[in-house]
Amino acid sequence: MADSEKPIIDLQDVSVTFQSSGKQLHAVNKVNLQINKGDVYGIIGYSGAGKSTLVRTINLLQKPTSGNVIVGNQELLKLSNPELRQARKKIGMIFQHFNLLNSRTVLGNVEYPLLSQRISKADRVAKAKKLLDLVGLSEFERAYPEQLSGGQKQRVAIARSLANDPDILVSDEATSALDPKTTDDILKLLKRLNEKLGLTVVLITHEMQVIKSICQHVAVMDDGKIIERGDVAKVFSDPQQALTQNFVDSSANVTEALAQIKADQSLQALSANERLLFLKFRGQATKESLISDLTELYKLKANILFANIERISSTSIGYLIIILSGQSKQLADGINFLNQHGVNVKLLATEKKGEQTNVKTNIS
Numbered sequence: 001m002a003d004s005e006k007p008i009i010d011l012q013d014v015s016v017t018f019q020s021s022g023k024q025l026h027a028v029n030k031v032n033l034q035i036n037k038g039d040v041y042g043i044i045g046y047s048g049a050g051k052s053t054l055v056r057t058i059n060l061l062q063k064p065t066s067g068n069v070i071v072g073n074q075e076l077l078k079l080s081n082p083e084l085r086q087a088r089k090k091i092g093m094i095f096q097h098f099n100l101l102n103s104r105t106v107l108g109n110v111e112y113p114l115l116s117q118r119i120s121k122a123d124r125v126a127k128a129k130k131l132l133d134l135v136g137l138s139e140f141e142r143a144y145p146e147q148l149s150g151g152q153k154q155r156v157a158i159a160r161s162l163a164n165d166p167d168i169l170v171s172d173e174a175t176s177a178l179d180p181k182t183t184d185d186i187l188k189l190l191k192r193l194n195e196k197l198g199l200t201v202v203l204i205t206h207e208m209q210v211i212k213s214i215c216q217h218v219a220v221m222d223d224g225k226i227i228e229r230g231d232v233a234k235v236f237s238d239p240q241q242a243l244t245q246n247f248v249d250s251s252a253n254v255t256e257a258l259a260q261i262k263a264d265q266s267l268q269a270l271s272a273n274e275r276l277l278f279l280k281f282r283g284q285a286t287k288e289s290l291i292s293d294l295t296e297l298y299k300l301k302a303n304i305l306f307a308n309i310e311r312i313s314s315t316s317i318g319y320l321i322i323i324l325s326g327q328s329k330q331l332a333d334g335i336n337f338l339n340q341h342g343v344n345v346k347l348l349a350t351e352k353k354g355e356q357t358n359v360k361t362n363i364s
């Protein structure tokens, strides 16, 4: 394989085991991960999945218990300390809480990583100013971090992370403390840096929207392992794992809608002729008039409680929560009709009045 085709990051069989109250905790469990130069690669998982621990192995901030870490053709575990310091300069990192030095100005923060370099003060300041311009913060160079908004602080942190001209930028939940609009601005900035500088971006997050908006590839992490990976559109439009499906559902606000429906007392006492249904459509099915066909063909009534369409690349995934009412036979035939047209139908509840039980929201 030519060097240019080799991944810029190659984690081979990487494990990180912590000792926690006398027990072994496998925070990262035999993970293999290859990331190509110029990619924007997202790692998604819930809290505790091992995402931070995994990405911290990329610059050996976290030393693996076993496995091999190859970055830019260098086996990091074989480097001497000075060589590792050099290699780390090519891997920038940004964090959720920015980690700025409050006693330094914005310019001073961006200059900071350059202090150990043999360059003149004038060159250092010029470089820091150029980076602040790149992240759109030139007019704030004399401000102190406490005078800035969260989004501005993250821009300073991004400028600082670029001071040593890294090839890779690792973002550890960099937008988790920001509001949606600021998150969007920061993600657009990362994408621009990826395109303009050829920077390889590795980001971890628990939000699918973050992945959807800028990543080309994604790995889904659970319990120290990567359980699903690939092209973002492919992974999220046709999830193979229940956890990946959960991320898609919560991104479409389905999880929240189901929780609200579960809490709605009036929906816990449906009549014998009513069915509370959760319908999931994919691709072509989202374009067909299935609900009007259903009501006409089977003389059913559909009361829509929730509707949403999640678009992932060119694939649409439609969600509907409805109360379908009609005669038992027609209800069964109608549900059959939906199934036959590729709609995934889950029965949430069919309770008779007076027989109150909880609405089921298990949609896996």
Ligand SMILES: Nc1ncnc2c1ncn2[C@@H]1O[C@H](COP(=O)(O)OP(=O)(O)OP(=O)(O)O)[C@@H](O)[C@H]1O
Binding pocket: 018, 019, 020, 025, 027, 045, 046, 047, 048, 049, 050, 051, 052, 053, 054
């Ligand atoms: N230094 C440590 N010592 C002991 N256990 C640790 C240490 N660092 C992480 N862990 C444990 O390893 C597991 C993975 O943690 P990690 O922070 O990598 O997960 P995460 O997916 O990034 O979650 P979060 O978003 O909450 O940080 C967790 O159970 C965590 O408690």
